[in-house]
Amino acid sequence: MTSTATSFPLSFSLTPSTDARAEAEREAILADPGFGKHFTDHMVSVEWTLDGGWHDAQVLPYGPISLDPAASVLHYAQEIFEGLKAYRHADGSIHTFRPEANAARLQRSAQRLALPELSTEDFIESLRQLVAVDGSWVPDAPETSLYLRPFMFATESFLGVRSAQKVGYYLIASPAGAYFSNGVSPVNIWLSTDYNRAGRGGMGAAKTGGNYASSLLPQELAYEKGCAQVLFLDSQEGKYLEELGGMNLFLVYKDGTLVTPESDSILSGITRDSIMTLARDRGHNVEIRKVEIEEWKAGSASGDIVEVFACGTAAVITPVAQLLADDFALGSADAPAGELTMSLRQELTDIQYGRIPDTHNWLTRLDA
Ligand code: PLP
Numbered sequence: 001m002t003s004t005a006t007s008f009p010l011s012f013s014l015t016p017s018t019d020a021r022a023e024a025e026r027e028a029i030l031a032d033p034g035f036g037k038h039f040t041d042h043m044v045s046v047e048w049t050l051d052g053g054w055h056d057a058q059v060l061p062y063g064p065i066s067l068d069p070a071a072s073v074l075h076y077a078q079e080i081f082e083g084l085k086a087y088r089h090a091d092g093s094i095h096t097f098r099p100e101a102n103a104a105r106l107q108r109s110a111q112r113l114a115l116p117e118l119s120t121e122d123f124i125e126s127l128r129q130l131v132a133v134d135g136s137w138v139p140d141a142p143e144t145s146l147y148l149r150p151f152m153f154a155t156e157s158f159l160g161v162r163s164a165q166k167v168g169y170y171l172i173a174s175p176a177g178a179y180f181s182n183g184v185s186p187v188n189i190w191l192s193t194d195y196n197r198a199g200r201g202g203m204g205a206a207k208t209g210g211n212y213a214s215s216l217l218p219q220e221l222a223y224e225k226g227c228a229q230v231l232f233l234d235s236q237e238g239k240y241l242e243e244l245g246g247m248n249l250f251l252v253y254k255d256g257t258l259v260t261p262e263s264d265s266i267l268s269g270i271t272r273d274s275i276m277t278l279a280r281d282r283g284h285n286v287e288i289r290k291v292e293i294e295e296w297k298a299g300s301a302s303g304d305i306v307e308v309f310a311c312g313t314a315a316v317i318t319p320v321a322q323l324l325a326d327d328f329a330l331g332s333a334d335a336p337a338g339e340l341t342m343s344l345r346q347e348l349t350d351i352q353y354g355r356i357p358d359t360h361n362w363l364t365r366l367d368a
């Protein structure tokens with residue numbers, strides 16, 4: 001396996017865009033950014049080779065990447081990515097949330113996908129470099145942010161099946177409003193029983209494109225049922241909750257206990273981890289353990305489970321109204337957002353936007 005972290009920090013060259021959007025155009029985009037539709041004027045690229053390690057770090061105009069048709073990512077999907085956000089605070093400064101956790105997860109994903117590791121220092125420096133040129137793309141309207149998408153893939157032209165000896169790391173950025181078109185209103189989710197996302201020993205814990213490719217068909221089925229996301233069960237027994245296509249899940253019990261599924265085939269969410277800390281700080285009992293779908297059914301019938309929510313960088317904290325399955329439904333489509341759900345959301349976003357003190361030292365300032 002190829003796994004070389006640079007031993008000294010990268011130094012980035014800058015080629016400014018000659019085609020940057022005019023202020024009026026940028027402001028029009030920032031006024032209604034949606035999610036993942038618009039991109040800033042620049043991007044970061046860094047190359048890795050087996051012989052040379054990480055090198056050629058650049059900030060360059062945003063634009064197409066030229067790839068040889070034999071680039072191995074196009075054939076064998078050797079690819080990983082991350083997602084985090086830059087938030088504008090009231091004083092204009094720009095901060096991101098727990099970037100060292102994203103860097104560590106990218107390193108774990110790299111290990112699983114036999115890609116080279118990028119050091120935490122270089123990862124965070126790439127964020128700073130992009131924000132240094134595209135900081136004006138961080139919106140300031142409430143609940144908006146600049147979504148940062150670091151990704152890495154095999155660029156070597158080679159059709160033999162082995163880990164690539166040439167790899168690219170990139171970072172692009174996209175101004176973001178709410179992930180779901182209905183904002184923070186409760187969403188319905190669809191239980192997939194025909195399809196799984198990941199299995200034992202597979203790549204479920206890695207943030208790799210293949211996991212999302214496998215979720216697209218069940219996600220389509222969810223849309224057909226009027227649901228915003230798909231819920232996966234474990235692939236071995238088909239009875240334990242795993243996660244949604246792009247989010248983790250929490251159940252809230254009436255005694256205030258929060259429960260989130262434990263599994264080594266799901267993504268270890270940074271939002272999930274932060275919520276566990278915030279809830280424990282408030283004195284809630286928080287359990288990370290295996291959760292059977294039957295437990296949700298029983299808790300819903302008895303009234304013991306009083307709130308359910310999804311969480312992730314893109315979704316923040318999104319209340320779940322109803323779980324729909326082929327042969328049952330839990331909750332109700334018009335269920336209001338849960339009180340604890342919304343108060344945790346408020347606290348988390350208050351920290352991210354600098355409205356309350358960052359007592360856990362979760363924020364990293366990017367523009368200074
Ligand atoms: N699970 C999946 C499959 C995801 O894609 C995401 C989003 O990144 C999450 C969970 C939540 O992770 P995080 O809170 O780190 O964004």
Ligand code: COI
Pocket residue numbers: 082083084245246247312313314315
């Ligand atoms: C994120 O929340 O950052 C993700 O990668 C999830 C994706 C569905 C946008």
